[in-house]
Amino acid sequence: MNSTAENRPRTWIDxxxxxxxxxxxxxxxxTDRLVTCVVKSNAYGHGLLPVSLALxxxxxxxxxxxxxxxxxxxxxxxxxxxxxxxxxxxxHLLDRLITAQVSLTVADLQGIKDVEAAAERAKCNALxxxxxxxxxxxxxxxxxxxxxxxxxxxxxxxxxxxASGLYSHLGLITPxxxxxxxxxxxxxxxxxxxxxxxxxxxxxxxxxxxxxxPRWHHSRCRVGAMLYGVRPSRSENMPFACRxxxxxxxxxxxxxxxxxxxxxxxxxxxxxxxxxxxxTLCAGYGDGYPRCxxxxxxxxxxxxxxxxxxxLICMDQMxxxxxxxxxxxxxxxxxxxxxxxxxxxxxxxxKTNRNECITILSARPVRRYWQNGQIIEETDAxxx
Numbered sequence: 001m002n003s004t005a006e007n008r009p010r011t012w013i014d015x016x017x018x019x020x021x022x023x024x025x026x027x028x029x030x031t032d033r034l035v036t037c038v039v040k041s042n043a044y045g046h047g048l049l050p051v052s053l054a055l056x057x058x059x060x061x062x063x064x065x066x067x068x069x070x071x072x073x074x075x076x077x078x079x080x081x082x083x084x085x086x087x088x089x090x091x092h093l094l095d096r097l098i099t100a101q102v103s104l105t106v107a108d109l110q111g112i113k114d115v116e117a118a119a120e121r122a123k124c125n126a127l128x129x130x131x132x133x134x135x136x137x138x139x140x141x142x143x144x145x146x147x148x149x150x151x152x153x154x155x156x157x158x159x160x161x162x163a164s165g166l167y168s169h170l171g172l173i174t175p176x177x178x179x180x181x182x183x184x185x186x187x188x189x190x191x192x193x194x195x196x197x198x199x200x201x202x203x204x205x206x207x208x209x210x211x212x213x214p215r216w217h218h219s220r221c222r223v224g225a226m227l228y229g230v231r232p233s234r235s236e237n238m239p240f241a242c243r244x245x246x247x248x249x250x251x252x253x254x255x256x257x258x259x260x261x262x263x264x265x266x267x268x269x270x271x272x273x274x275x276x277x278x279x280t281l282c283a284g285y286g287d288g289y290p291r292c293x294x295x296x297x298x299x300x301x302x303x304x305x306x307x308x309x310x311x312l313i314c315m316d317q318m319x320x321x322x323x324x325x326x327x328x329x330x331x332x333x334x335x336x337x338x339x340x341x342x343x344x345x346x347x348x349x350x351k352t353n354r355n356e357c358i359t360i361l362s363a364r365p366v367r368r369y370w371q372n373g374q375i376i377e378e379t380d381a382x383x384x
Contacts (some may be wrong), residue, residue: 008333009366009380011250011283015046017371019243020227021058026240027223028059030210036084036203038224039074040066045288045361046228046246049077050369050377055227056080064222068093071102084129084165086222087139094118094126103127103164107140112154112161119160129165130199132188134181136171143168143184145191152195165201165219166192170209178209182216208232230343230354247338248361250283252302252330255322264319265311267295278310279322281334286315288361289336290350297349301335302328 027035037060043051052063052074061081065071068089075083084103088111095118097104106112106128119126130151133140141147155163168185170178185204192199202218207226209216212234226232229244258264258276279302285291289298291313298309300320307320307328322328337346343354350357363381370376 008249008251011287011364012366012368013045013361014247014249014339015051015367015369016243016245016247017051017054017369017376019229019245020046020051020054023227023229023242023245024055024058024060024223026242027207027210027221027226030240031214031217031221033217034062034220035060036062036064036082036220036222037227038064038086038206038222040064040070040086040224041359042363044224044228044355045358047367047369047379048073049079050367050379052079053077054369054371062220064224068097068102071097072100075100075102086131091118095122098122098124098126101127103129105129105131105139107131107133109150109154112151112158116158116160124160126161128161128163129167129201130163132166132168132185134168134184134188134204135177136169136181138169140168141188143188148188148191149195152192152197155197163197163199165203166199167203167222170204170206170213172208172212178213182213208234211235211238225355228358230358244338244343246358246361248283248288248336248365249339250281250287250334250336250365252328252332252334253280253282253317254330255279255328263311265314267311275323276310276321277323277326277328278319279307279328279332279334281318281320281336282316283334283336283365284314284316284318286362287364289313289318290352290360292350298346299341299349301340302332304340307334 037055039052042048064084064086066087071083071085086105091114098119099122115126131140132143134143166189170181189202203220205216205221207223210221211232231242256278258272258278260272260274262272283289293309294312296308299306305325307322310319310321343357347354347357367379368375
């Protein structure tokens with residue numbers, strides 16, 4: 001991915017739509033069930049609408065988000081087919097969601113009442129997926145017989161709600177706990193059926209579940225991280241590719257020589273003990289480069305060479321050691337993540353997971369979308 005220096009923003013993220021669609025087709029090849037593409041949290045930092053439109057062009061007809069505003073943004077942007085909100089939706093947005101034919105998650109009896117009331121106001125039927133807490137203890141109905149009866153009774157008195165789905169979320173701690181969670185989901189489905197509520201659309205697998213538990217695919221798999229090049233853990237020896245989809249870049253703003261005994265930036269502990277050349281970069285934690293990578297924990301790529309972070313990362317700028325790179329100059333590109341700095345090693349430096357590394361990228365960097373070797377779209381959240 002190359003472009004002239006004149007066309008480069010100050011800080012930007014290159015997104016490879018070819019890799020994205022390849023990862024989507026790979027996910028589809030691993031199951032004969034529906035693949036629901038999870039595009040929550042700005043499509044894991046990639047850009048909600050451009051990514052969703054690319055997936056729709058690739059054949060995706062089912063999307064999942066975490067909140068009402070994400071769902072409404074997708075509908076406004078031209079996304080067709082199913083959109084499932086996997087979190088709870090604000091009451092004042094329920095009417096709009098129902099009118100837009102967005103599928104809603106309901107996790108308690110009050111939620112059923114709220115959706116029924118909103119559907120009545122909107123004079124539209126509401127599509128609902130029931131969220132079950134099978135042991136992850138984050139969100140959902142209790143997975144017991146008494147709750148199944150309460151849910152079935154409540155829904156049988158709702159004329160405007162179509163309970164089309166039942167799902168849960170695996171903790172992925174041990175295979176034994178995952179098995180327990182799956183058994184609770186199926187038992188709850190059977191209990192609902194015994195009380196007169198039949199639900200065929202049952203799902204529990206995410207990207208990791210897709211590759212780890214093929215017998216649990218049921219009606220669909222919800223694939224998120226894998227779309228963006230985060231290979232599911234413990235799948236390294238499985239015969240499929242998972243390509244990283246973004247490269248986070250910035251410019252070198254200035255290069256200066258620093259004598260021994262000087263302090264670099266805010267870090268009073270960072271006294272230099274030898275002559276150094278320091279490059280200041282146009283990115284910081286305000287762009288999504290984590291402050292925990294200060295003091296040599298992080299590395300960037302400039303002219304193909306690894307350069308260590310020096311001092312404390314600032315909100316809008318950061319400094320790196322280019323003493324070993326005498327040709328480094330103002331205007332050079334610095335690669336912060338992707339493109340030679342893998343998600344895995346970056347996550348290890350930051351002591352976090354790969355999902356967070358890409359999702360925390362802020363709205364400030366310009367996003368450039370590449371397909372067939374060309375930029376087909378550029379979005380600027382601040383100017384557009």
